[in-house]
Amino acid sequence: MKAQILVIGNEILNGKTLDTNSKVLAKELTKLGLDIQQIVVISDNQKTIISYLDKALTNAEFIFITGGLGPTSDDVTKQTLNDYFGYDLSMNQEVLAHIKSMFKNRYNSPINEQNIKQAMLPKQARIFINEYGTASGMWFKKNNSHCISLPGVPHEMKHLLIGQIVPTIKSEFNLPQNHIRTVNTIGLGESNIADRLTHWEKNLHPKISVAYLPDLGKVRIRVSTSDKDFQNAQLHINRAIEQLLPLIQDIYYGQDDRPIENVVAELLTEKSLTISCAESYTGGAIANQITSIPGASAYFKGGLVVYNNDMKTDLLGIPKSIIQKLGPANETIVEQMALGTQRRFETDIALATSGNAGPTQGDINVPVGTVFIGLAIMKKVETFEFKMNGPRKQVIERSLNKINELLFHHLK
């Protein structure tokens, strides 16, 4: 079944806000077996919304709308949808009670006028209560098309979608499975991989398509099929993947939605190894990535962000004279940092970074893009020098990928 995603919001159209909702929607709906035709962003404007709906309802069975459900005057989605589908607004007592209790528990304040309005909802729509906010999910129907309106606040949208909308669709519609597999690699560029796989690609079943999705040192290879027959689709995809894997053994780390950092986390847990880090140019990004994975406290003992040379001496025991002689960014320093961190936190593994991520030269002893990584594993220590392109954020992102690549190869 065909689906479209409509994002409503001037703040997205003028670039003030990044739209993350459509990614979450697209991912969940694709998993459900819906076929996303397009994602469209338009303004908070009654006429524009109606003209979009006129077209979309004839093209797609499902339309998912986010945004424009706030309590303030600029939010027009609810009124527009209610009028478009010819429904009637009335006070929903269950929603009103929910909003009242939310205000009491969260803000310890009585509900105000603006928020009471949030409980005025289209009587004929199916209503889904928003646990984290005041804007409810609403499900409208016209002929054979379904139009589902969700709030624009990302975590509210996500919870309504995953907790209520997805299970409802699953139980009420018999959707076909979507046949997509993604094979994840790290450490080799897109064009080099494509070169290596030319022969494999040429010999694939004609209904199999391949796409390469590069991302700062990682490349995902997506294998999909347009074959509507479930058995055939499975067969051809499995065969393609079976032939692919031996060709990429050296760079392969997993399939589908498992990020490299989660693979590394699982390996650390599996092997009962502990880890710590000392960061200079990555400024906390390594610790932040490690701790964003639930359960990290079992293996992550702690991290240091050393932006100051004295702290390298004080916290990590690197002699002042070495730093003065060599400068803060080089292989010797990251080696000493990794060893000092390993000692300090008493961990099996310690990571260290020092280098120049830009944007300007500053007073660092190496040019922008030159970075050093130190890796102490048990009684061994290794150091690496890299030249990385791109702005600061990319240099740090690439470094995180590189560190995960190094850890993965050591641990697997």
Add this chain to the structure above:
Amino acid sequence: MKAQILVIGNEILNGKTLDTNSKVLAKELTKLGLDIQQIVVISDNQKTIISYLDKALTNAEFIFITGGLGPTSDDVTKQTLNDYFGYDLSMNQEVLAHIKSMFKNRYNSPINEQNIKQAMLPKQARIFINEYGTASGMWFKKNNSHCISLPGVPHEMKHLLIGQIVPTIKSEFNLPQNHIRTVNTIGLGESNIADRLTHWEKNLHPKISVAYLPDLGKVRIRVSTSDKDFQNAQLHINRAIEQLLPLIQDIYYGQDDRPIENVVAELLTEKSLTISCAESYTGGAIANQITSIPGASAYFKGGLVVYNNDMKTDLLGIPKSIIQKLGPANETIVEQMALGTQRRFETDIALATSGNAGPTQGDINVPVGTVFIGLAIMKKVETFEFKMNGPRKQVIERSLNKINELLFHHLK
């Protein structure tokens, strides 16, 4: 002049990749004075692209396209646009030389077949060389409409756009200014602000519109006008802002694109104050935010991520007995953490966090969502307890906003 943004990519349509390009485009084009009608995401499919172009070229003067310019077989944008506009592909020697030198400097490897193809470009299009990659920018023209194709890799797209496309449009087109001002607040909810501003909103000039953009503790108030007359527009917007500011003095921190963390960074610089942090549940997010602002090394001395109770004793000097008695998350511990960090790094200000950001209870002594923040400023130390809603990521994001709010009020 009207503009549309077209994003091409199956990986966005199926939710594998977050589209950040359209935000960057929307922001820069709005600043230029273009009026973005819509953003559309469609698949890497020749037919779909052509049917979009047929409509878009009659509705908008500018169409910006990103994605689908890679060297692999799944990328069809270049060929499709070339055929659609009736141009001819030929080898662009300047681009070929650029790609060759890139490969030599970056990968220390000769260029391969796939990448040579990247220099085959539509002869009649204006070509913009991509400093960071192999996919060039291409500018097509049909009647009075311009179609500009840019690569999909975010930092490549951004550099081409800001470095070459925006200056070209600026110099060749006489675009009107866009009249939007955003006033930024922190510390009060959307509906409470709207309540407070009811009278102000009612008395605004009829051509002025107001929108509230909430974001985890921050609310931006956007004031815009549809008035096409430059003088009038300026006058009405200035007046609206002048009347607004006295009403929100207690929560106001700046205008337009200055994030609160940059305002705090400027205050630290201005007052020559130094800062450090010790993080438990924020896991490096504070250090990461501070160091993402260029020039942070002048005031940020370093940070600790203490995921381990022993480290709170070892690094921060908090007696083991206190941690054993009270548990790791409470006001006493964050007070001790802040003071210990301030001593350790010898900074004027030190921040500390401890609490439970979820997703599960774990072995922390407080429920999910309960967090403590400690703030040592000079010889004073303050502690705060908050109950925060939402998943882990939001709890951390809200905490960063709260910390910036606290710092801002202390420093201003």
